[in-house]
Amino acid sequence: xxxxxxxxxxxxxxxxxxxxxxxxxxxxxxxxxxxxxxxxxxxxxxxxxxxxxxxxxxxxxxxxxxxxxxxxxxxxxxxxxxxxxxxxxxxxxxxxxxxxxxxxxxxxxxxxxxxxxxxxxxxxxxxxxxxxxxxxxxxxxxxxxxxxxxxxxxxxxxxxxxxxxxxxxxxxxxxxxxxxxxxxxxxxxxxxxxxxxxxxxxxxxxxxxxxxxxxxxxxxxxxxxxxxxxxxxxxxxxxxxxxxxxxxxxxxxxxxxxxxxxxxxxxxxxxxxxxxxxxxxxxxxxxxxxxxxxxxxxxxxxxxxxxxxxxxxxxxxxxxxxxxxxxxxxxxxxxxxxxxxxxxxxxxxxxxxxxxxxxxxxxxxxxxxxxxxxxxxxxxxxxxxxxxxxxxxxxxxxxxxxxxxxxxxxxxxxxxxxxxxxxxxxxxxxxxxxxxxxxxxxxxxxxxxxxxxxxxxxxxxxxxx
Amino acid sequence: xxxxxxxxxxxxxxxxxxxxxxxxxxxxxxxxxxxxxxxxxxxxxxxxxxxxxxxxxxxxxxxxxxxxxxxxxxxxxxxxxxxxxxxxxxxxxxxxxxxxxxxxxxxxxxxxxxxxxxxxxxxxxxxxxxxxxxxxxxxxxxxxxxxxxxxxxxxxxxxxxxxxxxxxxxxxxxxxxxxxxxxxxxxxxxxxxx
Numbered sequence: 001x002x003x004x005x006x007x008x009x010x011x012x013x014x015x016x017x018x019x020x021x022x023x024x025x026x027x028x029x030x031x032x033x034x035x036x037x038x039x040x041x042x043x044x045x046x047x048x049x050x051x052x053x054x055x056x057x058x059x060x061x062x063x064x065x066x067x068x069x070x071x072x073x074x075x076x077x078x079x080x081x082x083x084x085x086x087x088x089x090x091x092x093x094x095x096x097x098x099x100x101x102x103x104x105x106x107x108x109x110x111x112x113x114x115x116x117x118x119x120x121x122x123x124x125x126x127x128x129x130x131x132x133x134x135x136x137x138x139x140x141x142x143x144x145x146x147x148x149x150x151x152x153x154x155x156x157x158x159x160x161x162x163x164x165x166x167x168x169x170x171x172x173x174x175x176x177x178x179x180x181x182x183x184x185x186x187x188x189x190x191x192x193x194x195x196x197x198x199x200x201x202x203x204x205x206x207x208x209x210x211x212x213x214x215x216x217x218x219x220x221x222x223x224x225x226x227x228x229x230x231x232x233x234x235x236x237x238x239x240x241x242x243x244x245x246x247x248x249x250x251x252x253x254x255x256x257x258x259x260x261x262x263x264x265x266x267x268x269x270x271x272x273x274x275x276x277x278x279x280x281x282x283x284x285x286x287x288x289x290x291x292x293x294x295x296x297x298x299x300x301x302x303x304x305x306x307x308x309x310x311x312x313x314x315x316x317x318x319x320x321x322x323x324x325x326x327x328x329x330x331x332x333x334x335x336x337x338x339x340x341x342x343x344x345x346x347x348x349x350x351x352x353x354x355x356x357x358x359x360x361x362x363x364x365x366x367x368x369x370x371x372x373x374x375x376x377x378x379x380x381x382x383x384x385x386x387x388x389x390x391x392x393x394x395x396x397x398x399x400x401x402x403x404x405x406x407x408x409x410x411x412x413x414x415x416x417x418x419x420x421x422x423x424x425x426x427x428x429x430x431x432x433x434x435x436x437x438x439x440x441x442x443x444x445x446x447x448x449x450x451x452x453x454x455x456x457x458x459x460x461x462x463x464x465x
Numbered sequence: 466x467x468x469x470x471x472x473x474x475x476x477x478x479x480x481x482x483x484x485x486x487x488x489x490x491x492x493x494x495x496x497x498x499x500x501x502x503x504x505x506x507x508x509x510x511x512x513x514x515x516x517x518x519x520x521x522x523x524x525x526x527x528x529x530x531x532x533x534x535x536x537x538x539x540x541x542x543x544x545x546x547x548x549x550x551x552x553x554x555x556x557x558x559x560x561x562x563x564x565x566x567x568x569x570x571x572x573x574x575x576x577x578x579x580x581x582x583x584x585x586x587x588x589x590x591x592x593x594x595x596x597x598x599x600x601x602x603x604x605x606x607x608x609x610x611x612x613x614x615x616x617x618x619x620x621x622x623x624x625x626x627x628x629x630x631x632x633x634x635x636x637x638x639x640x641x642x643x644x645x646x647x648x649x650x651x652x653x654x655x656x657x658x659x
Contacts, residue, residue, distance in 0.1 A: 047599075047601070048599055049599075051591075051592070051598070051599040051600065051601060051602070052592075052602060055601065055602050055604065056605070057605045060526065060527075060601050060603070061527070061530075061531075061601045062526040062527025062528060062530055062531075062601065063525075063526065063527055065527050065530045066527060066530070124525030124526060125525065126524060126525060126527070127559075128524055128558075128559025128560075129524045129525075129527050129528075129529050129530065129559065129561070130559060130560070131564060155474055155478060158474045159474045159475075164468060164472060165472050166471065166472050166474060166477060170474075171471075171477065174474065174477055174478060174481070175477075175481045178478055178481045178482050178485065179481065179485045182482065182485055182486055182489055183485075183489065186489045186490075186493045186494055187493070192494065192497055192498045192501060193497045193498075193501055193558075194501040194558045195500075195501060195503060195554040195555050195556065195557045195558055195560060196500040196501070196503050196551055196554045196555075196557075196560070197496070197497045197498060197499070197500035197501025197502070197503070198497065198501070198558060198559060198560040199500070199554070199560045199562055200493070200496035200497045200500050201493055201494075201496075201497040202560065204489070204492050204493035204496070204497075205493070208489075208493075212485070248481065248484055248485060248488075249484070249488070252485065252488040252489065252492045252493075253488070253492055255492070258564065259562070261535075261537035261538060261539060262535050262537070262549070262562060263535070263548075263549050263550055263551045263553070263554065264500070265500075268496065334539055337537075338533055338563075338564065338565055338566040339565070339566070340565070340567075342564065342565070343565070404566075408541040408566075409540075409541045411540075411541065411544075414544075414568075414569045415595065415597050415598070417566075418567070418568075418597055418598070418599060419597055422599075
């Protein structure tokens with residue numbers, strides 16, 4: 001029963017049109033935030049090379065930096081992945097999305113949270129400029145409300161499935177909602193965290209926001225879309241379950257590796273390093289499981305326009321997360337900590353992994369839901385611009401970070417690290433431009449898949465090859 | 466049909482919540498609570514009212530995205546001062562340790578650069594004092610006037626960076642921010658007594 005091919009749409013098409021509307025609306029919202037947040041990111045990248053570009057409070061680096069990160073995290077990636085998770089819960093369960101009204105409420109809450117959080121940041125109002133929890137409390141509260149309501153929709157849809165077993169995708173997505181609701185409460189209650197205590201909570205929060213939310217949602221979508229697109233069952237259900245539990249137990253312990261050499265207790269940092277090595281188990285179990293599912297089916301990848309996105313996402317999941325383990329060692333952190341190397345790593349994972357999986361899921365699910373196919377040429381352009389863009393981005397920032405760390409270790413005057421990184425920052429702005437162009441193309445493709453009138457020659461059945 | 470164990474979605478939700486909830490308490494809440502009670506180190510004092518307002522400006526403008534406030538026990542960090550100690554952060558909420566050092570560490574900037582004049586010029590236009598700096602300029606923390614009025618804090622911006630025929634005056638927010646930066650000093654650790 002663990003073969004998603006066994007599940008088809010609900011009998012009689014009840015709710016299918018509404019499911020398509022929900023998936024379309026989540027994807028359109030997410031795409032708008034992608035354009036805003038990465039447009040901001042692009043401006044930021046040019047400010048490294050031209051610091052006096054557009055000097056004004058509303059466009060200043062320090063305010064836009066948090067808008068770029070929270071906008072991509074909580075606007076783009078969250079909304080895109082949640083929309084797909086709802087749709088997957090319905091399709092894998094042979095039913096329609098339950099509580100559709102609540103789904104719409106959650107979408108409004110996600111968007112309103114992002115508007116409030118981002119507008120406040122632009123006015124200089126932040127929850128203490130701590131990474132990924134910068135939104136002021138009304139925005140955060142709304143976001144958590146959205147997580148709980150959309151999670152409720154997914155849980156209720158799973159509860160009303162046709163089959164007996166809960167498909168592994170829904171383990172991951174349901175888990176993501178549960179973990180994030182708990183994480184949000186722990187991280188945002190201010191009354192117990194002061195000074196160094198807040199550093200400990202920040203270490204816990206910042207990595208869990210990534211690893212217990214985006215990772216779980218993205219893996220859940222991959223466990224659905226990959227076998228569906230390949231028309232073969234996932235290689236191993238057991239590896240999927242192993243990945244679920246090991247990710248759940250290891251991930252919450254590793255946050256302090258972001259504060260190596262800080263005044264946090266030394267054993268606490270060491271514990272984080274040990275569990276960072278443990279993270280190889282879920283990462284290799286997951287990416288290996290996907291690779292074995294793909295084995296011998298590369299011709300399908302060439303023929304599909306959604307599969308290449310998933311393949312890149314899986315590859316970056318393996319590479320970026322393994323890099324994260326290696327990076328956690330003290331010997332390497334001594335050079336790379338606090339440099340641009342970390343920024344490269346975060347783009348390898350949040351972009352190479354999470355964003356590519358989100359795109360793969362959208363291209364796999366949306367054309368089938370709306371029966372409108374995107375133009376394959378433009379999907380190809382999107383793919384190559386984004387892939388080359390992010391790969392160059394990660395490459396040049398890894399070099400820039402290494403140079404920064406080496407000038408410090410060499411005892412050079414500080415400004416030497418700025419001068420050493422400067423050429424790579426310009427290259428990053430160029431690769432960032434490619435990534436932003438890819439997003440414009442993606443936005444066009446989303447338009448074709450949703451709002452545009454249906455093309456006469458559309459062949460919806462060909463989407464899931 | 467009966468659904469048992471992990472195929473009952475309620476069991477899945479509750480077991481996930483219990484495991485993660487326990488880990489969140491052990492790895493997040495308890496370390497957070499315990500370390501929040503770290504007493505102030507010797508010589509670590511609360512900020513003045515002006516410096517506290519300046520710290521809010523520092524937070525709102527996102528200074529901590531490029532400037533750390535943590536000195537690591539590594540040779541390359543000796544230039545920033547002694548390694549940071551737990552008691553150094555007793556009055557630092559929100560915490561501003563930072564994660565990137567695109568600009569210099571500011572743990573002891575008040576010692577390294579005590580001059581308010583330097584800080585004001587640097588905030589108005591960083592490239593007026595450090596040619597290769599890529600720090601943003603913060604002209605909105607200043608006012609430009611035809612002539613200074615009594616009580617104004619004027620800023621001696623070098624002519625090539627100053628608005629022609631005008632004087633640059635530090636707004637209260639700039640003065641507060643400089644008060645904060647000047648307050649950033651490391652209290653010396655007490656010598657071990659024999």
